[in-house]
Amino acid sequence: MMSLEHMSRLLFRQSVSLRSMTAASMRLMQSRTMCNAKDDVKSQEASEEAPTLSEEPADPTQSTVTINGKVCRSPKEANTNLITFLEWSDMEKRKKIIDIPYFVGGSYLRVTFADPASATGRNSFTGICIARSNKGLGSVFTLRNVMRGVAVEKMFELYSPGLIEIQVLKLERRNKAKLYYLREKPLRYSSVKENMTPVDSGGKLLKYRRARGEPA
CATH class of the missing domain: 2.30.30.790 (SH3 type barrels.)
Structure with a gap:
């Protein structure tokens, strides 16, 4: 038969193990609660910083096209579509370089x-x-x-x-x-x-442009 002293030792060990398990579970619950609170704060800050759908995005191109001396800043002003408008704008920028x-x-x-x-x-x-x-x-x-x-x-x-x-x-x-x-x-x-010397073609150029109705 189990002695009284041995039974008391077993009960003491079980109570200690239960206390340690309870403390560990409490710490785990506290850490989960803190993590959830941090996530809620981050999501709230992100929602406050995110732009609303009513805000209009800025125009990233800011392209312009000159037609008959008039500077057009949109496809509507140039009376064309967006793709053609951007192509004309890139062509004008390139002509300023070369x-x-x-x-x-x-x-x-x-x-x-x-x-x-x-x-x-x-x-x-x-x-x-x-x-x-x-x-x-x-x-x-x-x-x-x-x-x-x-x-x-x-x-x-x-x-x-x-x-x-x-x-x-x-x-x-x-x-x-x-x-x-x-x-x-x-x-x-x-x-x-390869070393051909340029020939003055000013007269021919003027003739060709006049034939095409272009300014001299």
């Missing part, structure tokens, strides 16, 4: 462009313009030349940030706007000297 001269298919050009692989960080390509596509911000033109006995064609984006300079060496106009027929001709018809 001079885009007048040229057509058949003109001789020298294009200087950024080249990270070059020691100077830039490179140039000289050739005859065999095609030009005017599609707003996506306008492109193609130059053709003969290098080491091989015909080379290079396409450039007219409003690309990588272009540094576009120089018209000789302003010419052929019977066709696209000179793709040069691909079937002997290479001598596509050959342009």
Whole structure:
């Protein structure tokens, strides 16, 4: 039989274990309550700082377009859609950085462009313009030349940030706007000297602009 002293020891141990379990559960409940209170405060602060739906967002573009001397600050003023308005704005900004001269298919050009692989960080390509596509911000033109006995064609984006300079060496106009027929001709018809000296084409430029109804 179990002695009275042994039974009292067992009861004492059980009471101690119950007290420790109760204290641990109380601490756990207190920590959970504090965490919930902190979360409530954070959510309340976030809801106070969050903008309401009634607030109008600021215009991130702040783009402008000049049409006939009038500065238009919105697509509605320019009488066009948003995409076209932003394209026109980017084109105007690009024209302030680089001079885009007048040229057509058949003109001789020298294009200087950024080249990270070059020691100077830039490179140039000289050739005859065999095609030009005017599609707003996506306008492109193609130059053709003969290098080491091989015909080379290079396409450039007219409003690309990588272009540094576009120089018209000789302003010419052929019977066709696209000179793709040069691909079937002997290479001598596509050959342009890399060190070609620019030719004064002021008279031709004035004539072409008058024919198009553009100001001189």
